[in-house]
Amino acid sequence: MISLLLSEIAFANLGAAIGGGLAVIGAGIGIGKIGGQAMDAMARQPEKINDLRTNMKVAAALIEGVAYYANKISQMALYDKARKGKSINVVSNFIYSLCH
Numbered sequence: 284m285i286s287l288l289l290s291e292i293a294f295a296n297l298g299a300a301i302g303g304g305l306a307v308i309g310a311g312i313g314i315g316k317i318g319g320q321a322m323d324a325m326a327r328q329p330e331k332i333n334d335l336r337t338n339m340k341v342a343a344a345l346i347e348g349v350a351y352y353a354n355k356i357s358q359m360a361l362y363d364k365a366r367k368g369k370s371i372n373v374v375s376n377f378i379y380s381l382c383h
Contacts (some may be wrong), residue, residue: 296361304355310350314343 325332330379 284285299357299361302360306350306353306357310346313346317342317346 318340321335324335328335
């Protein structure tokens with residue numbers, strides 16, 4: 284019984300860690316693509332540099348925000364030991380509060 288409980292906790296911790304890592308990797312890839320394509324566009328149309336730079340900063344900020352929330356959700360799932368297995372409800376309540 285105890286070994287089954289420990290394995291469930293271990294798998295939950297592993298899933299939370301993988302989710303947080305994937306969020307950060309995805310954000311890095313997304314911001315890298317934005318920067319690379321913005322540089323290509325600036326090289327093609329130098330007169331549009333200011334507009335492209337502004338749009339690039341807004342898009343990068345949105346990607347960072349999504350990565351931040353994904354990382355926070357994975358941390359909530361990882362460090363919610365005091366509620367004894369109710370971390371899914373805490374995460375779903377957090378997502379619900381963001382949407383409404």
